[in-house]
Amino acid sequence: MLHINALTKRFGDKAAVDAASFQVDKPMMIGIIGASGAGKSTLLRMLNRLTPASEGSVEFEGRDVLGLKGRDKRNWQSQCAMIFQQFNLVPRMDVVANVLHGTLNRHSTVRTLFNLYPEADIHRAIDILERLGIAENAAKRAEALSGGQQQRVAIARALMQDPKIILADEPIASLDPMNAVIVMDALRRIHEEDGRMVIANLHTLDTARRYCDRVIGMRQGRIVFDGTPDQLTTGVARDIYGAGADFSEEATSTAIEQPQKPLPESLQLA
Incomplete structure (x- = not known):
């Protein structure tokens, strides 16, 4: 489905993302972890075409994503919906109108300016x-x-686009543990029930293990780990974060209660 090859983004002499390569052959939930500045957000923004790539390629279902322009690019951004850490809602607008913004690419400018949405879209927004x-x-x-x-309104707006991929950039970074569970549960259900691919940047190892089918670790712009949650041992985490023997997973934990899947003893710190 999704093939990423040597994807690179340079800002001057610095490579924020350095020759990132991976492929996803079926819908799954993928977590991307790494320290701040590892390149996680830049990677997602290149996939969504919010940030231009310096080098490399992105193909989805055999189509060259980076070569898309105009309407084709906007259609791709609808198929590859983005959820942000800071929600990016219109604060003074009601919730339904914010959700309906997920259909902007399908309606004329006049309809959008006067909030004239088809009744079917309004009912669908409420259903979501x-x-x-x-x-x-x-x-x-x-x-x-x-x-x-x-954040759930932002997820609803993304679902209004009927995307094939949902990119979530630190979706729980600004939430308390209880709301973090609610949001991650929602993303997991969307993947399982709808068959949509979900790629989420996460800052917590426990969350990545509980919710994701696959975990990708980034360090200084490069992918340094790509495996299953069970393979994400404390030693591997130290390498991803560039930490020493004193590294503690508590520093990357949301302290979410009642985990969906208990951690194996081999992954717990002594």
């Missing part, structure tokens, strides 16, 4: 909000919601 457990907030301004609720 219901699925995410926040339909009762549909008429509220986005700014009136909690952070966890706002």
